Amino acid sequence: MRKCLRCGTEMKENCAIKVEGxxxxxxxxxxxxxxxxxxxxxxxxxxxxxxxxVSIYVEDVEKL
Structure with missing residues (x-):
């Protein structure tokens, strides 16, 4: 569970980044x-x- 750094609310995780179009x-x-x-x-x-x-993160940190 990720908490927002600005307001402390629980964030909706596992969203994706897509290039428009x-x-x-x-x-x-x-x-x-x-x-x-x-x-x-x-x-x-x-x-x-x-x-x-918006927070961008990597799930598999072992590859770092």
């Missing part, structure tokens, strides 16, 4: 020189239903 999302990588190297995974988003604060 495209069917794909965002992938995070630890190596900017390789196209598919060092993939960390897809970022997750938590949204506060009270104030609208």
């Amino acid at each position: 495209a069917g794909y999302g965002i992938i995070m990588s630890s190596d900017e020189n390789k196209l598919f190297g060092g993939r960390i995974g897809k970022p997750k988003v938590a949204i506060c239903p009270k104030c609208g604060e």
